[in-house]
Amino acid sequence: MEKTQNNKAWFLVLPVLVLVAFSAILPLMTVVNYAFNDTFGQNEFFWAGIDWFEEMVTSDRLHEALGRQVLFSLIILAIEVPLGIFIALNMPKSGFWASFCLVLMALPLLIPFNVVGTIWQIFGRVDIGLLGHTLAAMGIDYNYTNDPLDAWITVIVMDVWHWTSLVALLCYAGLQSIPQAYYQAAKIDQATRWSVFRYIELPKMKGVLLIAVLLRFMDSFMIYTEPFVVTGGGPGNSTTFLSIDLAKMATGQFDLGPAAAFSIMYFLVILLISWVFYTVMTNLDREENR
Amino acid sequence: MSRITLSKLAHSYNPNPTSDADYALKEMDHVWQDGGAYALLGASGCGKTTLLNIISGLVRPSQGRVLFGDRDVTDAATTERNIAQVFQFPVVYDTMTVRDNLAFPLRNRGMDAAYIAKRVGQIAQMIGMEADLNRKARGLTADAKQKISLGRGMVREDVNAILFDEPLTVIDPHMKWELRTQLKDLHREFGHTMIYVTHDQTEALTFAQKVVVMYDGRVVQMGTPEELFETPAHTFVGYFIGSPGMNLLDAEVSGSEARLGGVSLPLGATYGATTGRTQIGIRPDYVTISDEGLPVTVKRVEDVGRHRIVRAELAGQPLNAILAEGQTVPADPRAAFPPAKINVYDNDWRVSPMGA
Structure with a gap:
């Protein structure tokens, strides 16, 4: 049977296109405008070509922020993914406690980002914070406002607290979709716990894990609010991640040109990494099907 | 092994079964x-x-x-x-x-x-x-x-x-x-x-x-x-088991005789008194339709390839029989049961004949 081609259907996409144009594409164009021009206010622009881009690409400040950013994303992925899987494996499969755990796990996800930041900012304070004060009372020298390592630990623990649930819930959904017969067959085949994980649970979770890793990577690579509230990028520049640096540059120093060039590259980098990541993972999948 | x-x-x-139905x-x-x-x-x-x-x-x-x-x-x-x-x-x-x-x-x-x-x-x-x-x-x-x-x-x-x-x-x-x-x-x-x-x-x-x-x-x-x-x-x-399954007919059994719908049928053995719903069972394969035996009403004949199945009624109860090859249903059909092939059921369970 021949399919009828009706190109008029494309008009149905128009409303979305208009909306997206006004909410995303046009504002982005403003950024593009700033990236290629220099301005001294009064809406006067001077063509700057790719000067800003050159400045940013060679900027040590940006390299350092990028380094910190990559390190941060890798660390939280290395913690949250295995931890999320571990939690999902140990959550009850049904009954009251299953619902209880689900609600409990969902709670951190429901808290607005700046509230999460504020919670941890206070929680970690040595003078009034439960965590900071307890650690101090135990004789541990902990102060996230002075010590870069403490600041890093605080920001990472906060992110793990905030987002591991997402990985756990996604994995849990993946695990719930495994028919009971698989576990029964594994018992019959005398498989070890590890084999059950390796050959039944992990393959079934692969799809959701891919999404979890992608989401967590993108989010952590763009992280702004929480560390900004807790450490403000400090002490010094030690927790200044890319977006914090960007905001400092744009709204703090009012260097709109470099900041615009920076954000365009930032956007493209995230897009590129996500695309590469997704392509590699889906290709692996296809290879296996052969 | x-x-x-x-x-x-x-x-x-x-977890807390109370009646038989919970099992x-x-x-x-x-x-x-x-x-x-x-x-x-x-x-x-x-x-x-x-x-x-x-x-x-x-x-x-x-x-x-x-x-x-x-x-x-x-x-x-x-x-x-x-x-x-x-x-x-x-x-x-x-x-x-x-x-x-x-x-x-x-x-x-x-x-x-x-x-x-x-x-x-x-x-x-x-x-x-x-x-x-x-x-x-x-x-x-x-x-x-x-x-x-x-x-x-x-x-x-x-x-x-x-x-x-x-x-x-x-x-x-x-x-x-x-x-x-x-x-x-x-x-x-x-x-x-x-x-x-x-x-x-x-x-x-x-x-x-x-x-x-x-x-x-x-x-x-x-x-x-x-x-x-x-x-x-x-x-x-x-x-x-069997296709179609065994014919089960409500009957009264006394000694070596079964009575159903006012006619009596000899059984292959003698049975004791039954206590519940009494039925006699016979495989359609053993029922012969000819002009001898108990009168039946033929409802329809189904051809299933290998043989034909006669769907009939005996004293108001459904009865199936398998028709041998080349055999026809007579104008006044009657069904004959070999006594040795009849089983007797009391409340769905088979009753062993006495002395067996």
Whole structure:
């Protein structure tokens, strides 16, 4: 049977296109405008070509922020993914406690980002914070406002607290979709716990894990609010991640040109990494099907 | 390999069963002989799978014991029982190759590589998948996956028993017949105890030496196909085995005579008094329609290819008969029952004749 081609259907996409144009594409164009021009206010622009881009690409400040950013994303992925899987494996499969755990796990996800930041900012304070004060009372020298390592630990623990649930819930959904017969067959085949994980649970979770890793990577690579509230990028520049640096540059120093060039590259980098990541993972999948 | 004994076994999925109806399996005592080929036959939901899962240890019975040989395994985990089970729907390890799938149970038991390679080769040949050994199991058809499941079930030579839970449901008819034949060959060759769950009587009767018929959580009869056919112990067996099933007619039985609808019928033996609903049962295959016997009203005649089935009524009760080749239904049809082929049922259970 021949399919009828009706190109008029494309008009149905128009409303979305208009909306997206006004909410995303046009504002982005403003950024593009700033990236290629220099301005001294009064809406006067001077063509700057790719000067800003050159400045940013060679900027040590940006390299350092990028380094910190990559390190941060890798660390939280290395913690949250295995931890999320571990939690999902140990959550009850049904009954009251299953619902209880689900609600409990969902709670951190429901808290607005700046509230999460504020919670941890206070929680970690040595003078009034439960965590900071307890650690101090135990004789541990902990102060996230002075010590870069403490600041890093605080920001990472906060992110793990905030987002591991997402990985756990996604994995849990993946695990719930495994028919009971698989576990029964594994018992019959005398498989070890590890084999059950390796050959039944992990393959079934692969799809959701891919999404979890992608989401967590993108989010952590763009992280702004929480560390900004807790450490403000400090002490010094030690927790200044890319977006914090960007905001400092744009709204703090009012260097709109470099900041615009920076954000365009930032956007493209995230897009590129996500695309590469997704392509590699889906290709692996296809290879296996052969 | 060992004899499997079920002693005072009963199971309820309800933690606090109060009445008989709460039990998926009613109390039973059965012995499954070592090396026997059994078919577990019954309608859906009668407890077949529960019984199988209890034997394999996937379900712990709420009452009674399970013994392998003389060893009590009621509380032993599935892994300790060394038993194979093939499920209704294919279970394969997607990320493994067909070869690894087949080798998996052997590797888990720590067999040596040379033996595994040889054994996997044999099994692959048996299920006809030698050419696909290096393929990933994912992406194969349901048919092929189920063959792998069957292969995985048969790969261990030292198992105590192999349990099949309607394994051929998803397989196409031609392959079904072939695999069933292979299972029989396998049984003849290695003498494993095999229990084969099915709701298809042809499958049960061709596979097994002994057929176990279950009805409503009970084993109602355990016998050879011939016993099930000739002397069904329960009306359900009569109705379930044979096509069409046994004719069951309400009657009054006294001594060696049955009375139904004002006419009397001689029985092959003498029976004691019955206490509940009394029925006589006779296979359609033994009813002859001619101009002798009890008067019947013929409703219709169905041609099913090999023979024709007469759907009739005798004293207001439905009666089926199988018409011999070339035979016609006379204008004034009558049905004759060979007395020796009549069974008597009291409250659905067969009554043994006196002096037998």
